[in-house]
Amino acid sequence: MQRICVFCGSNPGRDPAYRAAAEQLGRTLAARGIRLIYGAGNIGLMxxxxxxxxAAGGEVIGVIPEALMGKEVEGRHVEHRTLTRLEVVDSMHTRKARMAELSDGFIALPGGFGTFEEFCEILTWGQLGFHVKPMGLLNVQGFYDPLLAMFDRAVSDGFLRPQNRAMALASTDIDDLLARMADYQPEPVSKWLKAETQL
Known part of the structure:
Protein backbone atom coordinates (compact mmCIF):
# COMPACT_ATOMS: atom_id res chain seq x y z
CA MET A 1 0.00 0.00 0.00
CA GLN A 2 1.54 3.25 -1.13
CA ARG A 3 -1.46 5.54 -0.58
CA ILE A 4 -4.11 5.31 2.14
CA CYS A 5 -7.28 7.33 2.30
CA VAL A 6 -8.30 8.42 5.80
CA PHE A 7 -11.90 9.30 6.64
CA CYS A 8 -12.34 11.20 9.91
CA GLY A 9 -14.20 13.94 11.74
CA SER A 10 -14.01 17.64 11.05
CA ASN A 11 -14.43 17.99 14.82
CA PRO A 12 -11.72 16.86 17.27
CA GLY A 13 -14.09 15.01 19.60
CA ARG A 14 -14.23 15.44 23.36
CA ASP A 15 -11.70 12.73 24.27
CA PRO A 16 -8.05 13.79 23.67
CA ALA A 17 -7.38 10.17 22.66
CA TYR A 18 -9.08 10.81 19.31
CA ARG A 19 -6.69 13.59 18.32
CA ALA A 20 -3.73 11.60 19.65
CA ALA A 21 -4.72 8.64 17.47
CA ALA A 22 -5.11 10.88 14.40
CA GLU A 23 -1.66 12.36 14.98
CA GLN A 24 -0.12 8.95 15.54
CA LEU A 25 -1.69 7.66 12.33
CA GLY A 26 -0.31 10.63 10.39
CA ARG A 27 3.18 10.07 11.78
CA THR A 28 3.00 6.33 11.11
CA LEU A 29 2.01 6.81 7.49
CA ALA A 30 4.87 9.26 7.00
CA ALA A 31 7.37 6.90 8.65
CA ARG A 32 6.29 4.07 6.35
CA GLY A 33 6.44 6.20 3.24
CA ILE A 34 2.68 5.89 2.71
CA ARG A 35 1.04 8.93 1.15
CA LEU A 36 -2.04 10.25 2.96
CA ILE A 37 -5.17 10.89 0.88
CA TYR A 38 -7.99 12.72 2.66
CA GLY A 39 -10.72 15.34 2.35
CA ALA A 40 -8.38 18.35 2.58
CA GLY A 41 -9.76 19.66 5.87
CA ASN A 42 -7.79 21.98 8.17
CA ILE A 43 -10.00 21.40 11.19
CA GLY A 44 -10.76 18.64 13.68
CA LEU A 45 -9.21 15.21 13.24
CA MET A 46 -8.80 15.94 9.53
CA ALA A 55 5.42 17.45 10.13
CA ALA A 56 6.92 13.96 9.98
CA GLY A 57 7.97 14.48 6.37
CA GLY A 58 5.08 12.67 4.73
CA GLU A 59 3.14 13.56 1.60
CA VAL A 60 -0.51 14.56 1.82
CA ILE A 61 -3.03 14.95 -0.99
CA GLY A 62 -6.32 16.63 -0.16
CA VAL A 63 -9.47 16.56 -2.28
CA ILE A 64 -12.15 19.18 -1.61
CA PRO A 65 -15.33 20.29 -3.38
CA GLU A 66 -15.27 23.81 -4.74
CA ALA A 67 -18.28 24.78 -2.60
CA LEU A 68 -16.20 24.41 0.59
CA MET A 69 -13.23 26.46 -0.60
CA GLY A 70 -12.80 29.72 1.30
CA LYS A 71 -15.21 28.79 4.09
CA GLU A 72 -14.18 29.35 7.68
CA VAL A 73 -14.98 27.54 10.93
CA GLU A 74 -14.05 29.28 14.17
CA GLY A 75 -11.64 31.56 12.33
CA ARG A 76 -9.84 28.80 10.42
CA HIS A 77 -10.04 28.04 6.73
CA VAL A 78 -11.87 24.79 6.08
CA GLU A 79 -9.33 23.77 3.44
CA HIS A 80 -5.75 22.96 4.40
CA ARG A 81 -3.40 25.31 2.53
CA THR A 82 0.01 23.69 3.03
CA LEU A 83 -0.60 20.24 1.57
CA THR A 84 1.66 18.45 -0.87
CA ARG A 85 -1.20 18.76 -3.35
CA LEU A 86 -4.73 20.14 -3.13
CA GLU A 87 -7.30 19.05 -5.70
CA VAL A 88 -10.50 21.05 -6.06
CA VAL A 89 -13.43 19.13 -7.55
CA ASP A 90 -16.99 19.98 -8.51
CA SER A 91 -19.00 18.03 -5.91
CA MET A 92 -18.98 15.77 -2.85
CA HIS A 93 -19.68 12.80 -5.12
CA THR A 94 -16.65 13.59 -7.26
CA ARG A 95 -14.56 14.11 -4.13
CA LYS A 96 -15.30 10.59 -2.85
CA ALA A 97 -14.72 9.00 -6.24
CA ARG A 98 -11.41 10.83 -6.63
CA MET A 99 -10.18 9.87 -3.15
CA ALA A 100 -11.07 6.24 -3.91
CA GLU A 101 -9.25 6.42 -7.23
CA LEU A 102 -6.09 7.78 -5.61
CA SER A 103 -5.99 5.25 -2.77
CA ASP A 104 -4.77 1.69 -2.21
CA GLY A 105 -6.71 1.28 1.03
CA PHE A 106 -9.03 3.09 3.45
CA ILE A 107 -9.01 3.80 7.20
CA ALA A 108 -11.75 5.45 9.21
CA LEU A 109 -10.92 7.29 12.42
CA PRO A 110 -13.77 8.46 14.66
CA GLY A 111 -16.13 10.99 13.11
CA GLY A 112 -19.75 11.84 12.45
CA PHE A 113 -22.27 11.31 9.65
CA GLY A 114 -19.80 12.10 6.88
CA THR A 115 -17.24 9.61 8.17
CA PHE A 116 -19.86 6.88 8.63
CA GLU A 117 -21.23 7.49 5.16
CA GLU A 118 -17.83 7.50 3.48
CA PHE A 119 -16.73 4.26 5.13
CA CYS A 120 -20.00 2.45 4.52
CA GLU A 121 -20.07 3.60 0.90
CA ILE A 122 -16.55 2.32 0.24
CA LEU A 123 -17.55 -0.96 1.93
CA THR A 124 -20.55 -1.17 -0.38
CA TRP A 125 -18.36 -0.56 -3.42
CA GLY A 126 -16.12 -3.40 -2.25
CA GLN A 127 -19.10 -5.67 -1.65
CA LEU A 128 -20.29 -5.02 -5.20
CA GLY A 129 -16.84 -5.76 -6.60
CA PHE A 130 -16.10 -2.21 -7.73
CA HIS A 131 -12.72 -2.44 -5.95
CA VAL A 132 -10.66 -4.98 -3.98
CA LYS A 133 -8.88 -2.58 -1.63
CA PRO A 134 -8.65 -3.12 2.15
CA MET A 135 -10.95 -1.13 4.44
CA GLY A 136 -10.33 -0.68 8.15
CA LEU A 137 -11.75 0.99 11.22
CA LEU A 138 -9.29 2.39 13.76
CA ASN A 139 -11.43 1.65 16.80
CA VAL A 140 -10.15 4.32 19.18
CA GLN A 141 -11.61 4.01 22.69
CA GLY A 142 -14.14 1.48 21.39
CA PHE A 143 -15.77 4.22 19.29
CA TYR A 144 -16.81 1.80 16.56
CA ASP A 145 -18.03 -1.02 18.83
CA PRO A 146 -21.71 -0.16 18.20
CA LEU A 147 -21.19 -0.04 14.42
CA LEU A 148 -19.37 -3.36 14.42
CA ALA A 149 -22.19 -4.82 16.50
CA MET A 150 -24.67 -3.54 13.90
CA PHE A 151 -22.66 -5.25 11.15
CA ASP A 152 -22.81 -8.49 13.16
CA ARG A 153 -26.56 -8.07 13.65
CA ALA A 154 -26.97 -7.64 9.89
CA VAL A 155 -25.27 -11.02 9.42
CA SER A 156 -27.34 -12.80 12.06
CA ASP A 157 -30.57 -11.33 10.65
CA GLY A 158 -29.73 -12.37 7.09
CA PHE A 159 -28.97 -8.99 5.51
CA LEU A 160 -25.22 -9.50 5.11
CA ARG A 161 -23.03 -12.47 4.24
CA PRO A 162 -20.28 -13.34 6.75
CA GLN A 163 -17.72 -13.03 3.93
CA ASN A 164 -18.86 -9.49 3.22
CA ARG A 165 -18.91 -8.63 6.93
CA ALA A 166 -15.27 -9.74 7.09
CA MET A 167 -14.37 -6.99 4.63
CA ALA A 168 -14.70 -4.43 7.45
CA LEU A 169 -11.38 -4.81 9.26
CA ALA A 170 -11.05 -3.28 12.71
CA SER A 171 -8.37 -2.84 15.34
CA THR A 172 -7.52 -0.57 18.26
CA ASP A 173 -3.86 -0.57 17.18
CA ILE A 174 -2.54 1.26 14.12
CA ASP A 175 0.30 -1.16 13.33
CA ASP A 176 -2.01 -4.16 13.68
CA LEU A 177 -4.62 -2.58 11.43
CA LEU A 178 -2.05 -1.75 8.75
CA ALA A 179 -0.69 -5.32 8.91
CA ARG A 180 -4.17 -6.77 8.48
CA MET A 181 -4.82 -4.42 5.58
CA ALA A 182 -1.57 -5.46 3.92
CA ASP A 183 -2.64 -9.12 4.19
CA TYR A 184 -6.18 -8.47 2.99
CA GLN A 185 -7.49 -11.01 0.46
CA PRO A 186 -11.13 -10.37 -0.48
CA GLU A 187 -13.17 -13.46 -1.18
CA PRO A 188 -14.84 -13.51 -4.61
CA VAL A 189 -18.37 -13.85 -3.27
CA SER A 190 -21.58 -12.35 -4.52
CA LYS A 191 -23.35 -9.73 -2.48
CA TRP A 192 -26.72 -11.19 -3.35
CA LEU A 193 -28.22 -13.47 -0.71
CA LYS A 194 -29.85 -16.70 -1.90
CA ALA A 195 -32.09 -19.19 -0.22
CA GLU A 196 -30.31 -21.24 2.43
CA THR A 197 -30.58 -24.39 0.28
CA GLN A 198 -28.66 -22.66 -2.51
CA LEU A 199 -25.74 -21.49 -0.40
Whole structure:
Protein backbone atom coordinates (compact mmCIF):
# COMPACT_ATOMS: atom_id res chain seq x y z
CA MET A 1 0.00 0.00 0.00
CA GLN A 2 1.54 3.25 -1.13
CA ARG A 3 -1.46 5.54 -0.58
CA ILE A 4 -4.11 5.31 2.14
CA CYS A 5 -7.28 7.33 2.30
CA VAL A 6 -8.30 8.42 5.80
CA PHE A 7 -11.90 9.30 6.64
CA CYS A 8 -12.34 11.20 9.91
CA GLY A 9 -14.20 13.94 11.74
CA SER A 10 -14.01 17.64 11.05
CA ASN A 11 -14.43 17.99 14.82
CA PRO A 12 -11.72 16.86 17.27
CA GLY A 13 -14.09 15.01 19.60
CA ARG A 14 -14.23 15.44 23.36
CA ASP A 15 -11.70 12.73 24.27
CA PRO A 16 -8.05 13.79 23.67
CA ALA A 17 -7.38 10.17 22.66
CA TYR A 18 -9.08 10.81 19.31
CA ARG A 19 -6.69 13.59 18.32
CA ALA A 20 -3.73 11.60 19.65
CA ALA A 21 -4.72 8.64 17.47
CA ALA A 22 -5.11 10.88 14.40
CA GLU A 23 -1.66 12.36 14.98
CA GLN A 24 -0.12 8.95 15.54
CA LEU A 25 -1.69 7.66 12.33
CA GLY A 26 -0.31 10.63 10.39
CA ARG A 27 3.18 10.07 11.78
CA THR A 28 3.00 6.33 11.11
CA LEU A 29 2.01 6.81 7.49
CA ALA A 30 4.87 9.26 7.00
CA ALA A 31 7.37 6.90 8.65
CA ARG A 32 6.29 4.07 6.35
CA GLY A 33 6.44 6.20 3.24
CA ILE A 34 2.68 5.89 2.71
CA ARG A 35 1.04 8.93 1.15
CA LEU A 36 -2.04 10.25 2.96
CA ILE A 37 -5.17 10.89 0.88
CA TYR A 38 -7.99 12.72 2.66
CA GLY A 39 -10.72 15.34 2.35
CA ALA A 40 -8.38 18.35 2.58
CA GLY A 41 -9.76 19.66 5.87
CA ASN A 42 -7.79 21.98 8.17
CA ILE A 43 -10.00 21.40 11.19
CA GLY A 44 -10.76 18.64 13.68
CA LEU A 45 -9.21 15.21 13.24
CA MET A 46 -8.80 15.94 9.53
CA UNK A 47 -6.37 18.74 10.26
CA UNK A 48 -4.64 16.73 12.98
CA UNK A 49 -3.83 13.71 10.80
CA UNK A 50 -2.65 15.91 7.91
CA UNK A 51 -0.51 18.18 10.11
CA UNK A 52 1.15 15.22 11.82
CA UNK A 53 1.90 13.49 8.52
CA UNK A 54 3.38 16.67 7.01
CA ALA A 55 5.42 17.45 10.13
CA ALA A 56 6.92 13.96 9.98
CA GLY A 57 7.97 14.48 6.37
CA GLY A 58 5.08 12.67 4.73
CA GLU A 59 3.14 13.56 1.60
CA VAL A 60 -0.51 14.56 1.82
CA ILE A 61 -3.03 14.95 -0.99
CA GLY A 62 -6.32 16.63 -0.16
CA VAL A 63 -9.47 16.56 -2.28
CA ILE A 64 -12.15 19.18 -1.61
CA PRO A 65 -15.33 20.29 -3.38
CA GLU A 66 -15.27 23.81 -4.74
CA ALA A 67 -18.28 24.78 -2.60
CA LEU A 68 -16.20 24.41 0.59
CA MET A 69 -13.23 26.46 -0.60
CA GLY A 70 -12.80 29.72 1.30
CA LYS A 71 -15.21 28.79 4.09
CA GLU A 72 -14.18 29.35 7.68
CA VAL A 73 -14.98 27.54 10.93
CA GLU A 74 -14.05 29.28 14.17
CA GLY A 75 -11.64 31.56 12.33
CA ARG A 76 -9.84 28.80 10.42
CA HIS A 77 -10.04 28.04 6.73
CA VAL A 78 -11.87 24.79 6.08
CA GLU A 79 -9.33 23.77 3.44
CA HIS A 80 -5.75 22.96 4.40
CA ARG A 81 -3.40 25.31 2.53
CA THR A 82 0.01 23.69 3.03
CA LEU A 83 -0.60 20.24 1.57
CA THR A 84 1.66 18.45 -0.87
CA ARG A 85 -1.20 18.76 -3.35
CA LEU A 86 -4.73 20.14 -3.13
CA GLU A 87 -7.30 19.05 -5.70
CA VAL A 88 -10.50 21.05 -6.06
CA VAL A 89 -13.43 19.13 -7.55
CA ASP A 90 -16.99 19.98 -8.51
CA SER A 91 -19.00 18.03 -5.91
CA MET A 92 -18.98 15.77 -2.85
CA HIS A 93 -19.68 12.80 -5.12
CA THR A 94 -16.65 13.59 -7.26
CA ARG A 95 -14.56 14.11 -4.13
CA LYS A 96 -15.30 10.59 -2.85
CA ALA A 97 -14.72 9.00 -6.24
CA ARG A 98 -11.41 10.83 -6.63
CA MET A 99 -10.18 9.87 -3.15
CA ALA A 100 -11.07 6.24 -3.91
CA GLU A 101 -9.25 6.42 -7.23
CA LEU A 102 -6.09 7.78 -5.61
CA SER A 103 -5.99 5.25 -2.77
CA ASP A 104 -4.77 1.69 -2.21
CA GLY A 105 -6.71 1.28 1.03
CA PHE A 106 -9.03 3.09 3.45
CA ILE A 107 -9.01 3.80 7.20
CA ALA A 108 -11.75 5.45 9.21
CA LEU A 109 -10.92 7.29 12.42
CA PRO A 110 -13.77 8.46 14.66
CA GLY A 111 -16.13 10.99 13.11
CA GLY A 112 -19.75 11.84 12.45
CA PHE A 113 -22.27 11.31 9.65
CA GLY A 114 -19.80 12.10 6.88
CA THR A 115 -17.24 9.61 8.17
CA PHE A 116 -19.86 6.88 8.63
CA GLU A 117 -21.23 7.49 5.16
CA GLU A 118 -17.83 7.50 3.48
CA PHE A 119 -16.73 4.26 5.13
CA CYS A 120 -20.00 2.45 4.52
CA GLU A 121 -20.07 3.60 0.90
CA ILE A 122 -16.55 2.32 0.24
CA LEU A 123 -17.55 -0.96 1.93
CA THR A 124 -20.55 -1.17 -0.38
CA TRP A 125 -18.36 -0.56 -3.42
CA GLY A 126 -16.12 -3.40 -2.25
CA GLN A 127 -19.10 -5.67 -1.65
CA LEU A 128 -20.29 -5.02 -5.20
CA GLY A 129 -16.84 -5.76 -6.60
CA PHE A 130 -16.10 -2.21 -7.73
CA HIS A 131 -12.72 -2.44 -5.95
CA VAL A 132 -10.66 -4.98 -3.98
CA LYS A 133 -8.88 -2.58 -1.63
CA PRO A 134 -8.65 -3.12 2.15
CA MET A 135 -10.95 -1.13 4.44
CA GLY A 136 -10.33 -0.68 8.15
CA LEU A 137 -11.75 0.99 11.22
CA LEU A 138 -9.29 2.39 13.76
CA ASN A 139 -11.43 1.65 16.80
CA VAL A 140 -10.15 4.32 19.18
CA GLN A 141 -11.61 4.01 22.69
CA GLY A 142 -14.14 1.48 21.39
CA PHE A 143 -15.77 4.22 19.29
CA TYR A 144 -16.81 1.80 16.56
CA ASP A 145 -18.03 -1.02 18.83
CA PRO A 146 -21.71 -0.16 18.20
CA LEU A 147 -21.19 -0.04 14.42
CA LEU A 148 -19.37 -3.36 14.42
CA ALA A 149 -22.19 -4.82 16.50
CA MET A 150 -24.67 -3.54 13.90
CA PHE A 151 -22.66 -5.25 11.15
CA ASP A 152 -22.81 -8.49 13.16
CA ARG A 153 -26.56 -8.07 13.65
CA ALA A 154 -26.97 -7.64 9.89
CA VAL A 155 -25.27 -11.02 9.42
CA SER A 156 -27.34 -12.80 12.06
CA ASP A 157 -30.57 -11.33 10.65
CA GLY A 158 -29.73 -12.37 7.09
CA PHE A 159 -28.97 -8.99 5.51
CA LEU A 160 -25.22 -9.50 5.11
CA ARG A 161 -23.03 -12.47 4.24
CA PRO A 162 -20.28 -13.34 6.75
CA GLN A 163 -17.72 -13.03 3.93
CA ASN A 164 -18.86 -9.49 3.22
CA ARG A 165 -18.91 -8.63 6.93
CA ALA A 166 -15.27 -9.74 7.09
CA MET A 167 -14.37 -6.99 4.63
CA ALA A 168 -14.70 -4.43 7.45
CA LEU A 169 -11.38 -4.81 9.26
CA ALA A 170 -11.05 -3.28 12.71
CA SER A 171 -8.37 -2.84 15.34
CA THR A 172 -7.52 -0.57 18.26
CA ASP A 173 -3.86 -0.57 17.18
CA ILE A 174 -2.54 1.26 14.12
CA ASP A 175 0.30 -1.16 13.33
CA ASP A 176 -2.01 -4.16 13.68
CA LEU A 177 -4.62 -2.58 11.43
CA LEU A 178 -2.05 -1.75 8.75
CA ALA A 179 -0.69 -5.32 8.91
CA ARG A 180 -4.17 -6.77 8.48
CA MET A 181 -4.82 -4.42 5.58
CA ALA A 182 -1.57 -5.46 3.92
CA ASP A 183 -2.64 -9.12 4.19
CA TYR A 184 -6.18 -8.47 2.99
CA GLN A 185 -7.49 -11.01 0.46
CA PRO A 186 -11.13 -10.37 -0.48
CA GLU A 187 -13.17 -13.46 -1.18
CA PRO A 188 -14.84 -13.51 -4.61
CA VAL A 189 -18.37 -13.85 -3.27
CA SER A 190 -21.58 -12.35 -4.52
CA LYS A 191 -23.35 -9.73 -2.48
CA TRP A 192 -26.72 -11.19 -3.35
CA LEU A 193 -28.22 -13.47 -0.71
CA LYS A 194 -29.85 -16.70 -1.90
CA ALA A 195 -32.09 -19.19 -0.22
CA GLU A 196 -30.31 -21.24 2.43
CA THR A 197 -30.58 -24.39 0.28
CA GLN A 198 -28.66 -22.66 -2.51
CA LEU A 199 -25.74 -21.49 -0.40
Missing amino acids: GAVADACL
